Amino acid sequence: MSQDIFVVIEHLRGQVADISYVMLAAARALAQGTGGKVVAILLGHNAQELAGNFSANRVLYADHPALAEFTSEAYQVTLASLIREQSPRAVLFGHTTIGADIAGGLSVKLSLPLVSSCRTLNSNGKFVCQICGGKIMAEGDLPSPTALVTMAPGGYKLEEGQSDQAPAIETTAIPSLDDLRVTLKHYIEPEAGDVDIAKEPLLISVGRGIQTKDNIEIARELATALGGQVSASRPIVDQGWLPASCLVGKSGKHVRPKVYLALGISGAPEHVEGMNESDTIIAINTDPNAPIFNVAKYGTTADIFDLVPALTEKVKQAAGVS
Ligand SMILES: Cc1cc2nc3c(=O)[nH]c(=O)nc-3n(C[C@H](O)[C@H](O)[C@H](O)COP(=O)(O)OP(=O)(O)OC[C@H]3O[C@@H](n4cnc5c(N)ncnc54)[C@H](O)[C@@H]3O)c2cc1C
Numbered sequence: 001m002s003q004d005i006f007v008v009i010e011h012l013r014g015q016v017a018d019i020s021y022v023m024l025a026a027a028r029a030l031a032q033g034t035g036g037k038v039v040a041i042l043l044g045h046n047a048q049e050l051a052g053n054f055s056a057n058r059v060l061y062a063d064h065p066a067l068a069e070f071t072s073e074a075y076q077v078t079l080a081s082l083i084r085e086q087s088p089r090a091v092l093f094g095h096t097t098i099g100a101d102i103a104g105g106l107s108v109k110l111s112l113p114l115v116s117s118c119r120t121l122n123s124n125g126k127f128v129c130q131i132c133g134g135k136i137m138a139e140g141d142l143p144s145p146t147a148l149v150t151m152a153p154g155g156y157k158l159e160e161g162q163s164d165q166a167p168a169i170e171t172t173a174i175p176s177l178d179d180l181r182v183t184l185k186h187y188i189e190p191e192a193g194d195v196d197i198a199k200e201p202l203l204i205s206v207g208r209g210i211q212t213k214d215n216i217e218i219a220r221e222l223a224t225a226l227g228g229q230v231s232a233s234r235p236i237v238d239q240g241w242l243p244a245s246c247l248v249g250k251s252g253k254h255v256r257p258k259v260y261l262a263l264g265i266s267g268a269p270e271h272v273e274g275m276n277e278s279d280t281i282i283a284i285n286t287d288p289n290a291p292i293f294n295v296a297k298y299g300t301t302a303d304i305f306d307l308v309p310a311l312t313e314k315v316k317q318a319a320g321v322s
Contacts, residue, residue, distance in 0.1 A: 001087040001145050003036030007056065008079065008102065009043075010094045012070060013187075016050050018254065018277065019094035021161030023151045024055050026121045027092055028160070030142075033123030034089050040167065041091075043067045043078055048169055055163040060170055066177040069184040072101045074177055080109055081175040087146055090121075095150035095269070096250065103148050113143040117269060119155035128155075134269045134291035152269050154276045154295060195229050197246060201258045202228030205248055205275070206236055209264015209285065209304055213241040218308045219263055225315040231255065233265045249274035263304045267292025284308070 005027040010017040020040075027038040037057035042050060044061075045068035051059045060082065066074045079102065083091060091106075093099035095117045107114040118129040125142050130152060142149070197203060204223040206216055216230065223230050230246065237247045248255055250270040260278035265271060267283070267290055275281065276295050283296035284304050293299045300307065 002089065003031075003034035004039050004086070004088045005031045005034065005036055006039050006041050006083070006086075006088045006091040008041045008075075008091060008093050008099070009050070009054070010096060010098055011042075011044065011047070011050055012098075014047075014050075017094060017096070017098075018158055019096055019099070019151065019153055019273075021055075021158040022153050022156045023092040023094065024161030025156035025158075026118070026151055027090075028055065029123055029156075030090060030121040030125070033125055036089055039088070041079070041082065042169075043075055051169055052166045053162045053164070054167050055161050056167045058168045058170060060172045062172050062174050064174050064177055066180060066183075067174075070098055071180070071182045071184055072098075072105060073180050073182040075102050076105045076109060077177060077180070078174055079106060082172065083110060083112075083146060089144075090142060090147045090149055092121075093148065093150045095152040096273070099150050103150050107148050110146075112146050112148050114148040114150070115140070115142065116150045117152045118149050119152055121149070121151075130269055130291075134267055134272065134294070135289065153273050158277070195245070197229055197231045197248065198253045198255050200229045200231075200255070202226055202261075203231045203248070203255060203257045203259070203275075203278075204228050204261045204263065205231040205233065205265060206242075206263050207233040207265030207271075208235045210236065211264075213239070215305075216241060218305070218312070222261075222308055222312045222315070225312050225319070225321070228257075228259075228261075233268075233271050262292050262296070263308060265292055266290045267295060 007023045007027045009020045040054045040056035040059045042061045093103040118127045120128045206219045232242045232246045250273045254274045256277045258279045260281045262283045281296045283292040283299040
């Protein structure tokens with residue numbers, strides 16, 4: 001068994017996902033204690049240039065046409081072979097749709113323990129993960145011999161997993177991928193909205209605390225007064241109150257505005273995944289224990305129906321509009 005930490009790089013359509021850099025930073029922290037190396041595992045086809053800025057001791061690169069696009073089966077077959085052969089101390093995956101898909105399957109296939117939704121890993125081999133929708137932070141020892149771990153965002157800055165110096169890349173052998181049952185046929189693109197919330201510097205985001213579709217108007221008025229755009233958590237989009245192009249989070253857009261104002265949003269991990277890289281997060285939530293306050297720089301337990309209209313009025317007055 002080695003003390004190395006494997007990081008399964010997540011990438012889609014030529015873009016390395018931000019969570020990959022979070023994982024590289026976490027792996028570095030853990031490897032300080034194990035004395036092993038940080039090994040980035042990159043699966044793809046003609047994709048080695050993606051590894052240029054990884055903060056890793058080395059990159060194991062598996063190149064095959066069947067790995068050109070992500071499919072869980074091809075990834076699992078390839079990774080199972082690598083993990084069996086090298087027995088790393090830990091293998092990190094994104095706590096994302098892709099990462100959870102691969103990690104869950106490998107845990108069963110290889111009979112290895114899986115720790116999910118970790119925020120940090122420490123040099124003493126301990127993990128901190130979020131459970132109960134992000135309301136409880138649980139600490140524990142990484143199980144052995146090889147622990148599979150899914151990493152949620154928020155514990156590390158992306159820059160901590162990046163480097164100016166390209167790591168050494170080694171091409172690794174690949175098991176037969178001839179008999180795969182799953183192949184990608186084509187991508188279904190989400191319908192484009194009028195506004196791309198991923199490019200907006202100021203987002204006023206509404207959650208279930210807004211209560212009704214009509215009440216979204218108070219958020220729109222504030223957004224108009226401040227020159228921002230309205231975005232939303234998933235229940236709002238699932239209800240059909242706002243289009244899918246407004247959704248922030250795991251199943252929506254990842255946004256990084258200068259200011260993200262969360263109105264009546266609890267801060268579930270699936271939502272936070274999409275907005276925790278915002279420069280300044282401000283939360284308005286009547287529940288003082290809401291997990292959104294863990295990522296917010298400023299927060300208040302005021303009622304949005306008291307505060308938001310009053311705030312809009314103040315902004316308008318300051319701008320000389322009302
Ligand atoms: C696979 C999967 C993918 C998902 N993807 C996403 C995703 O991409 N994006 C996403 O957002 N969610 C996603 N979810 C759902 C996620 O788990 C949460 O259920 C969701 O984010 C909760 O939305 P919310 O915070 O608006 O609602 P709630 O969790 O119900 O929170 C509402 C909050 O409003 C507060 N509140 C109520 N009234 C007021 C008031 N008058 N004033 C101030 N505060 C008030 C409450 O205290 C509460 O904290 C996903 C879930 C799964 C399983």
